[in-house]
Amino acid sequence: MEVSPPDPGTQSPPVLPLELFRLEEAVDFCRSSSLWPLTFGLACCAIEMIGLGASRFDIERYGYGVFRASPRQADLMIVAGTVSRKMAPCIKTLYDQMAAPKYVVAYGGCAIAGGPFKFPGQYGILEGIDKIIPVNVYIPGCPPRPEALLAGLLKLRDLIRQGKADGRMSPAAIKDFSNRQNPVYKDAISRDAFRNAAA
Amino acid sequence: MLSVTLPPDTLRADKDAARHGYACEAVTRRDGLRELCARLKDQGYFLECLTALDFSDAFELVYVFSRTESASRFLTKVVLPKPDASGPGVGDIFPAARWYEREVYDFFGIRFDPHPNLKRLILPETPRIHPLLKSFKGSAVGADAEEVLSAIHEDRAAFDLLNPRTPKNDADSYELNLGPQHPATHGVMRIIARITGERVLSTECTIGYGHRNHEKMAEIQDYRAFWPNLGRLDYVGAMAYNFTYAELIERAMGIEAPARAQTIRVLLTELNRIASHLLWLATFLLDLGAFTPYFYCFDDREKILDITELCTGERLTYNFFRFGGVAHDIPEKRIQNMISDFIPAFRQKLKDYRTLIGKNIIFRKRTQGIGVLSKETALAYGVTGPSLRASGVCRDDRRVTPYSIYPRLDFEIPVRSEGDSYARYLVRMDEMAQSLRIVEQIYRNLPPGEILLPKVPKTVPRGEYYFSTESARGSFGIYLASDGSPTPYRLKLRTPSFSNISAFSELGRECFIADLISIFGSFDAIVSEIDR
Numbered sequence: 001m002e003v004s005p006p007d008p009g010t011q012s013p014p015v016l017p018l019e020l021f022r023l024e025e026a027v028d029f030c031r032s033s034s035l036w037p038l039t040f041g042l043a044c045c046a047i048e049m050i051g052l053g054a055s056r057f058d059i060e061r062y063g064y065g066v067f068r069a070s071p072r073q074a075d076l077m078i079v080a081g082t083v084s085r086k087m088a089p090c091i092k093t094l095y096d097q098m099a100a101p102k103y104v105v106a107y108g109g110c111a112i113a114g115g116p117f118k119f120p121g122q123y124g125i126l127e128g129i130d131k132i133i134p135v136n137v138y139i140p141g142c143p144p145r146p147e148a149l150l151a152g153l154l155k156l157r158d159l160i161r162q163g164k165a166d167g168r169m170s171p172a173a174i175k176d177f178s179n180r181q182n183p184v185y186k187d188a189i190s191r192d193a194f195r196n197a198a199a
Numbered sequence: 200m201l202s203v204t205l206p207p208d209t210l211r212a213d214k215d216a217a218r219h220g221y222a223c224e225a226v227t228r229r230d231g232l233r234e235l236c237a238r239l240k241d242q243g244y245f246l247e248c249l250t251a252l253d254f255s256d257a258f259e260l261v262y263v264f265s266r267t268e269s270a271s272r273f274l275t276k277v278v279l280p281k282p283d284a285s286g287p288g289v290g291d292i293f294p295a296a297r298w299y300e301r302e303v304y305d306f307f308g309i310r311f312d313p314h315p316n317l318k319r320l321i322l323p324e325t326p327r328i329h330p331l332l333k334s335f336k337g338s339a340v341g342a343d344a345e346e347v348l349s350a351i352h353e354d355r356a357a358f359d360l361l362n363p364r365t366p367k368n369d370a371d372s373y374e375l376n377l378g379p380q381h382p383a384t385h386g387v388m389r390i391i392a393r394i395t396g397e398r399v400l401s402t403e404c405t406i407g408y409g410h411r412n413h414e415k416m417a418e419i420q421d422y423r424a425f426w427p428n429l430g431r432l433d434y435v436g437a438m439a440y441n442f443t444y445a446e447l448i449e450r451a452m453g454i455e456a457p458a459r460a461q462t463i464r465v466l467l468t469e470l471n472r473i474a475s476h477l478l479w480l481a482t483f484l485l486d487l488g489a490f491t492p493y494f495y496c497f498d499d500r501e502k503i504l505d506i507t508e509l510c511t512g513e514r515l516t517y518n519f520f521r522f523g524g525v526a527h528d529i530p531e532k533r534i535q536n537m538i539s540d541f542i543p544a545f546r547q548k549l550k551d552y553r554t555l556i557g558k559n560i561i562f563r564k565r566t567q568g569i570g571v572l573s574k575e576t577a578l579a580y581g582v583t584g585p586s587l588r589a590s591g592v593c594r595d596d597r598r599v600t601p602y603s604i605y606p607r608l609d610f611e612i613p614v615r616s617e618g619d620s621y622a623r624y625l626v627r628m629d630e631m632a633q634s635l636r637i638v639e640q641i642y643r644n645l646p647p648g649e650i651l652l653p654k655v656p657k658t659v660p661r662g663e664y665y666f667s668t669e670s671a672r673g674s675f676g677i678y679l680a681s682d683g684s685p686t687p688y689r690l691k692l693r694t695p696s697f698s699n700i701s702a703f704s705e706l707g708r709e710c711f712i713a714d715l716i717s718i719f720g721s722f723d724a725i726v727s728e729i730d731r
Contacts, residue, residue, distance in 0.1 A: 086408050188334065
């Protein structure tokens with residue numbers, strides 16, 4: 001029997017009997033349902049992260065409760081807390097050690113942009129983790145409640161399922177805070193001036 | 200009154216102890232300090248705090264000494280003319296001074312001699328800045344992404360230089376690195392242990408991974424604006440840290456909060472202390488491999504957080520106290536109902552914990568006789584809080600410096616004499632019961648009346664002040680030097696975990712690796728509070 005090639009102009013594409021997933025979609029669906037976070041707390045927010053793992057909030061309901069201590073086994077980094085200058089290289093190393101695809105959640109004001117510890121001319125902290133590693137979801141708060149982290153993780157789940165979070169994002173845009181005023185630093189005064197009001 | 204014969208110096212005992220927090224102040228010559236320290240040690244004093252003041256013509260080193268049984272605090276100063284300031288090291292007399300001297304070197308650039316290991320403690324090696332100098336007017340790093348990245352590369356190179364990737368190993372021993380990202384360090388901290396087989400020979404702690412500019416921030420904003428920082432200093436037991444600041448500034452200003460506010464403060468602080476100990480219990484047992492108490496303890500902790508959240512609006516980083524009172528009134532009826540539900544339930548839970556944990560043979564084997572901290576070592580390192588009371592010293596700031604309504608309350612100070620991890624566990628368990636007793640005494644009869652003074656001064660009178668209160672981790676003190684302006688001249692936070700963990704190197708030797716974790720956990724360290 002002779003089969004002529006379909007004419008692209010007139011014929012519709014062949015319809016499969018079953019609506020199937022694309023393979024990527026199926027993989028993303030599975031991946032988004034069991035993210036393994038890195039056990040990694042920096043400051044206050046980490047306590048809320050631990051709280052999310054405990055009985056009342058129970059992160060395990062969503063399959064995100066497998067906290068791994070080794071970055072090699074984790075695919076989600078929750079940056080919970082202030083990133084200090086001394087800690088930043090270590091976080092970069094940890095991120096580099098995680099196997100792709102890997103996702104980052106900036107949890108709390110400090111991880112987003114320095115939080116309450118940011119002032120012009122500060123010397124000790126990194127003003128936002130997105131300056132050194134790409135971030136998928138930002139969760140504001142100081143600290144955000146555990147429910148907020150849960151909401152953020154579900155947001156990440158949706159992003160992964162929609163194929164919008166590929167785990168290899170380019171660094172986020174750097175925000176410009178240059179319009180903030182400089183603080184007034186004190187000058188050293190002499191010991192006499194310090195002790196005597198008249199001097 | 201101090202009875203040492205001081206070197207020919209000025210000794211002023213005219214300080215108003217209630218207002219300034221210390222009774223005696225002396226200026227010591229640089230050469231006379233070591234002698235003075237030796238004498239103070241013989242008289243039972245321990246070094247509580249050491250910091251520096253930066254003036255245009257000289258540095259002043261400020262040493263705060265305290266005693267175990269009374270609040271008689273003694274403050275001495277050493278004047279170091281600029282430039283080339285170099286201080287006398289007293290680390291061999293008070294080992295507590297070693298870390299403090301390194302911190303002063305880090306922040307002010309003052310060198311100490313003799314000192315066994317004078318290098319930066321908190322900041323990384325590369326930004327060659329001494330941030331608490333008045334001549335430091337801010338750094339540009341942190342604002343620009345390019346600069347941050349290049350700074351990180353620099354930091355990394357310096358880090359590698361100091362801590363080679365290939366540790367100094369030999370046939371008998373090798374170096375094991377724990378942290379800064381390690382589940383058992385409770386935050387970000389690094390422990391470098393030299394081990395042979397399973398046995399730890401020596402340990403060294405590296406801190407500073409959680410440094411957040413607290414003390415510099417105090418100097419650039421007014422007194423009120425520093426409140427949020429105190430909530431974030433120790434985020435597990437923040438209420439007690441707010442308490443210290445409130446008491447210090449109120450005493451310095453000469454005002455007193457109304458009775459209702461005082462009672463609310465104590466009520467919330469004690470509830471917060473229970474919550475803090477519960478979190479410690481959960482994570483300590485998690486370190487030891489017990490998973491179940493984590494769920495139990497956090498369940499109880501959430502109940503306390505519900506109460507504090509209803510009162511203050513926050514779960515962790517409380518910012519509820521004000522100078523002269525508290526921010527707003529609490530919903531009394533609802534709180535009373537919640538607490539009256541909580542008390543009998545928690546009392547039963549405490550009993551269960553004692554059975555579930557305290558009688559567990561594995562837990563006992565892993566804590567009894569492990570990490571024994573002797574009374575002398577504890578005092579030499581300035582250890583305070585439950586860790587000190589587990590070593591047989593009954594020192595609690597709620598008793599030695601009576602503040603707020605504590606003198607009128609009926610409670611005991613639990614003390615154990617063994618000094619091991621198990622004793623530290625028992626002391627904290629007993630403290631929870633005692634805190635519950637305090638809550639029970641006051642929650643039903645909150646005095647009526649005002650909660651906040653209508654008018655509070657904006658400045659603190661010229662002078663120096665020190666005050667400490669008992670937090671869940673130990674004695675939290677603040678040293679304040681005020682020049683009479685709306686911002687502090689210098690504000691030093693003397694955090695309990697800093698001193699407690701400086702004693703860790705003394706315990707982390709001649710033990711097993713697994714015990715290292717158990718000993719570290721038993722100290723209840725909060726890393727942000729160590730690093731500030």
